[in-house]
Amino acid sequence: MDALTRKQHEIIDFLLQNQASFTRPPSLDQLCAALGLKSRGSLHRIIQDLVGAGLIEAMDRKHRGVRLTEQAKKIVQPSNNSSTLRYVGIIAAGKPIEAIENTEFMTIPDEIKTENPCYVLKVKGDSMIEEGIYDGDWVIIEQRCHARNGEIVVALVDKSEATLKFIEQYPHETLLIPANSSMQAMHYQPAQIDIQGVLVGQMRSYRSMV
Amino acid sequence: MDALTRKQHEIIDFLLQNQASFTRPPSLDQLCAALGLKSRGSLHRIIQDLVGAGLIEAMDRKHRGVRLTEQAKKIVQPSNNSSTLRYVGIIAAGKPIEAIENTEFMTIPDEIKTENPCYVLKVKGDSMIEEGIYDGDWVIIEQRCHARNGEIVVALVDKSEATLKFIEQYPHETLLIPANSSMQAMHYQPAQIDIQGVLVGQMRSYRSMV
DNA sequence: TGTATCAAGAACAATAAAAGAACAAATTTA
DNA sequence: TAAATTTGTTCTTTTATTGTTCTTGATACA
Incomplete structure (x- = not known):
């Protein structure tokens, strides 16, 4: 797995830290709103790279939002608050x-x-x-x-x-x-x-x- | 089991949070009223998907309302810990x-x-x-x-x-x-x-x- | 300079969801 | 028991949302 870019890292960090604050997996639009982005086009590319890295579950056109994989969730455990x-x-x-x-x-x-x-x-x-x-x-x-x-x-x-x-x-x-x-x-x-x-x-x- | 869609998630959340407030399992019409829907036709489809996912007990034309399965109730328990x-x-x-x-x-x-x-x-x-x-x-x-x-x-x-x-x-x-x-x-x-x-x-x- | 990264937006396709009509089965009421 | 009502089911049609793909331009960096 390649190292994450800065933005990829930022997105994963954000998702990990705010898992609890989303009652359900956020859609790309919701994420854009939360992150201050105006359009989901570019976010999609970043999410896809994270799918490739095994940190986010593939969306394949299903409208089920951005879900972290179990692997990604494990990352945050040690650095809990x-x-x-x-x-x-x-x-x-x-x-x-x-x-x-x-x-x-x-x-x-x-x-x-x-x-x-x-x-x-x-x-x-x-x-x-x-x-x-x-x-x-x-x-x-x-x-x-x-x-x-x-x-x-x-x-x-x-x-x-x-x-x-x-x-x-x-x-x-x-x-x-x-x-x-x-x-x-x-x-x-x-x-x-x-x-x-x-x-x-x-x-x-x-x-x-x- | 596939992840839930937004609406499926919302309905499960609603049922879990309001178990206590229904004296008997709510009918589709009652659920529509509670959720702000105007017709039960579409709700039925969603409920059937949740039956398929094992979260709601099958109704098979019984007119006794929507009941969560034990499995569904367990979903919230872990977050209690x-x-x-x-x-x-x-x-x-x-x-x-x-x-x-x-x-x-x-x-x-x-x-x-x-x-x-x-x-x-x-x-x-x-x-x-x-x-x-x-x-x-x-x-x-x-x-x-x-x-x-x-x-x-x-x-x-x-x-x-x-x-x-x-x-x-x-x-x-x-x-x-x-x-x-x-x-x-x-x-x-x-x-x-x-x-x-x-x-x-x-x-x-x-x-x-x- | 060239490369990689990223934001914004347009346009599109697939999915999910809402509304409503019509009907059948179960339940309640008379 | 029969009629009325409620409830669940099966459809179709329409609308909204979500994910996807592109293009364009801006920015950072080596």
């Missing part, structure tokens, strides 16, 4: 992270993660309640061992206790600050603290509320 | 929902949605801040038109303004209650309020904080 992250366990202030028994995975939308490796924790406790992070919420953590002041981090204290807090780092002191006015900021020696990741996303289910 | 939801737009208290221009879809983990149809909105404003729902958060809404007292709903006020609030419904009064102590509960006539969905999930990105 989400990815599967490891659900590691439960984080509760003052305790080690309680790992869950069987490794679980959760599909997390790109909107609340980053390009870098991330993992998921479930939050236990109210220490970040004023930041809108509640007991039972999930948090998405980007895995890294450094953070900037003011970021929310998973911090390992004295190699034993894990906690989710705002961090402030100074030459001779590291502060872990809760978002809960009934709790106090904690002061540590920098060596006592290991950063295990930085908060990049959060999510919550309201299903069990009922 | 998919966790791709429509990102509809932005909800800001006191304004209509501001639809986004191009239909977008977001992949939402099963943990923060339900089995029923859901859609996604972005929240603007602070009216639910004490419930941990902040300006800029996404909310996942289960699409239904009724709610129980104490649930958080997308309510359409006077057919014009949309808002996200706790709801309390009494025979002669409906209350929309914010989760923000600097705001007041609003009192309405029940007829002023249309429920457009119930909150089932929430999520937030911390990426832009940096």
Whole structure:
């Protein structure tokens, strides 16, 4: 199969990304409208080339619209707008992270993660309640061992206790600050603290509320 | 089996979506009325093709209406497993929902949605801040038109303004209650309020904080 | 410069669909 | 039971839509 031209690529990308938004396979005219073209004559040629490449099903004069082949649909699977992250366990202030028994995975939308490796924790406790992070919420953590002041981090204290807090780092002191006015900021020696990741996303289910 | 023509597709979609609203299988004339056709002659041909495709049960002159086969009902099931939801737009208290221009879809983990149809909105404003729902958060809404007292709903006020609030419904009064102590509960006539969905999930990105 | 790609549009052929007439079978009503 | 009505079926005719094929001209690129 030859490499696709720019336009062929654009059309396939468009179709793959908008499969869901067409309730049925679009006709050439509909595609033209969606793509901003004024006439379907030239689009037809491009579609035919894609039929040749095995990415679109032949239309042979049937009026059934432009349908992607299974092969084409597979192309998009890896580059979906989400990815599967490891659900590691439960984080509760003052305790080690309680790992869950069987490794679980959760599909997390790109909107609340980053390009870098991330993992998921479930939050236990109210220490970040004023930041809108509640007991039972999930948090998405980007895995890294450094953070900037003011970021929310998973911090390992004295190699034993894990906690989710705002961090402030100074030459001779590291502060872990809760978002809960009934709790106090904690002061540590920098060596006592290991950063295990930085908060990049959060999510919550309201299903069990009922 | 060949792919369906547009009209065949439309009819199957219609039947699937309106199964519940027909007390008995619709006759050809009823279907014509529902679909805006003036004569059943042409509809019959299309139905026969669908019988041939195994999606509709053969009628053989029985006057009992059009029934989908089990196979046809399965067609929609797989898309249920998919966790791709429509990102509809932005909800800001006191304004209509501001639809986004191009239909977008977001992949939402099963943990923060339900089995029923859901859609996604972005929240603007602070009216639910004490419930941990902040300006800029996404909310996942289960699409239904009724709610129980104490649930958080997308309510359409006077057919014009949309808002996200706790709801309390009494025979002669409906209350929309914010989760923000600097705001007041609003009192309405029940007829002023249309429920457009119930909150089932929430999520937030911390990426832009940096 | 020549080549490949692409947009626009005209013209055409095939298919799909709408409308309606006429009839037969099933069902309901009187 | 008989008549009336509804429903499904089979046609034909007409219209609309969709896919196809060409030609012309513009643009990008090596």
